[in-house]
Amino acid sequence: MNRIFISVQDDVAEPQWLNNVEPFVLKAMEALKFDEEEVSILFCNDTYMQELNKNYRGIDSTTDVLSFENDEEYKDEEGIWKCVGDIAISLDTLPVNSEYFEVDNNTELKRLLVHGLLHLNGMDHGEEHIEKGVAPVCEMLALQEKLLESLKDEKIIL
Numbered sequence: 001m002n003r004i005f006i007s008v009q010d011d012v013a014e015p016q017w018l019n020n021v022e023p024f025v026l027k028a029m030e031a032l033k034f035d036e037e038e039v040s041i042l043f044c045n046d047t048y049m050q051e052l053n054k055n056y057r058g059i060d061s062t063t064d065v066l067s068f069e070n071d072e073e074y075k076d077e078e079g080i081w082k083c084v085g086d087i088a089i090s091l092d093t094l095p096v097n098s099e100y101f102e103v104d105n106n107t108e109l110k111r112l113l114v115h116g117l118l119h120l121n122g123m124d125h126g127e128e129h130i131e132k133g134v135a136p137v138c139e140m141l142a143l144q145e146k147l148l149e150s151l152k153d154e155k156i157i158l
Contacts, residue, residue: 087116
């Protein structure tokens with residue numbers, strides 16, 4: 001069993017599909033062997049994402065997804081939980097990426113969520129990034145694409 005906490009930046013409209021995120025992320029976490037772990041996901045705009053990117057990575061530009069590992073544990077009435085970290089996703093960049101990759105927003109959102117989870121699972125892709133029409137070489141991005149293929153029928157954005 002895993003936990004997902006989902007929030008939306010205060011001045012950003014809540015997407016209609018927000019309630020569909022948790023079931024998808026739980027399936028992805030199960031496939032990645034997360035167990036009794038907790039992830040928080042923030043949907044935000046490019047301005048806030050740029051601020052996060054600048055403050056935590058020293059890069060003064062927006063990005064599509066950021067992951068922040070935590071690895072703290074706590075106990076509650078349901079057991080001991082490991083907070084693996086936080087994922088931030090820019091709702092402004094989502095449609096831009098969809099257009100670039102020539103996919104629908106649902107497919108791109110799933111890619112961003114899985115990408116964030118893989119980073120929280122300790123993986124990294126170095127300088128390699130997913131490019132349109134180019135098969136990934138590094139282990140993380142290859143696993144990302146394999147997992148996305150297995151979850152291709154899942155719908156977040158209907």
